[in-house]
Ligand SMILES: NC(=O)c1ccc[n+]([C@@H]2O[C@H](COP(=O)([O-])OP(=O)(O)OC[C@H]3O[C@@H](n4cnc5c(N)ncnc54)[C@H](O)[C@@H]3O)[C@@H](O)[C@H]2O)c1
């Protein structure tokens with residue numbers, strides 16, 4: 001993770017594969033995903049265009065969210081040059097061939113490259129899909145060499161799975177996107193990231209005030225909200241960033257999108273970051289992929 005003292009007023013973190021990644025992302029995966037429909041989802045396009053219009057430059061998509069076409073349309077109709085946006089997508093269903101999967105994703109997105117391509121999760125049957133984690137990573141490296149992804153990484157990987165990649169990799173993952181918030185701090189995994197130059201990207205950063213509420217942090221978050229004149233949402237997004245992680249959030253409401261973007265303009269004092277960390281350890285809550293993780 002990046003040095004906590006360096007995050008003040010930074011709007012992006014450096015990536016080990018070059019370039020940088022904006023510290024707040026708009027996600028197309030929880031509120032926005034499209035299931036079993038072939039027509040375009042106009043609401044997703046409208047929301048994503050709003051997100052880009054008000055200032056989100058980092059867009060977090062995935063093959064399985066079913067809305068890469070909508071994301072592509074939103075980008076083109078936003079009028080913001082592609083070069084000013086940071087677009088992520090992920091492979092999961094089509095893990096048998098990440099290279100073919102990316103070809104399809106790029107067609108849907110209507111773009112020649114993604115800024116970040118991720119293996120969405122390590123949870124697949126290697127016999128059934130005909131590919132191991134090691135072989136999938138070697139294809140990801142080819143994608144990086146081709147320039148079709150400016151950076152490559154993983155999501156939902158634990159240390160043993162990261163080690164399987166490290167054992168064969170010529171290019172180490174730039175990012176591991178994980179559920180990360182005060183009630184799921186995974187300290188050993190995050191320390192491994194730091195040691196190996198892997199940036200943590202945090203999804204579910206608001207769990208302590210959404211599915212994880214009520215909890216031991218409730219009073220502290222209220223107090224800090226008063227101290228900084230910032231909303232509980234902003235305190236939690238900023239905590240993830242001040243711990244050195246990219247915060248991935250979402251909403252269809254414009255005022256919530258603005259609230260999220262405003263976190264670039266303040267920073268928590270280090271003792272408040274530490275207090276949230278310490279009190280957060282009193283509760284453990286995983287919201288996503290609960291059937292797959294063994295903990
Ligand atoms: N890689 C993965 O496996 C994976 C898994 C989950 C999510 N993601 C990505 O992360 C993105 C964001 O995920 P998330 O939905 O968990 O993010 P999040 O934790 O930021 O939660 C967002 C939700 O919280 C609501 N919210 C905001 N402030 C609130 C408040 N004060 N009280 C109550 N509700 C409030 C928002 O309206 C929105 O519905 C997804 O869209 C997706 O792109 C990735």
Ligand SMILES: OCCc1c[nH]c2ccccc12
Pocket residue numbers: 029030033062064065288
């Ligand atoms: O990445 C968010 C979690 C997730 C995994 N697979 C999905 C399919 C649709 C919507 C969300 C998800």
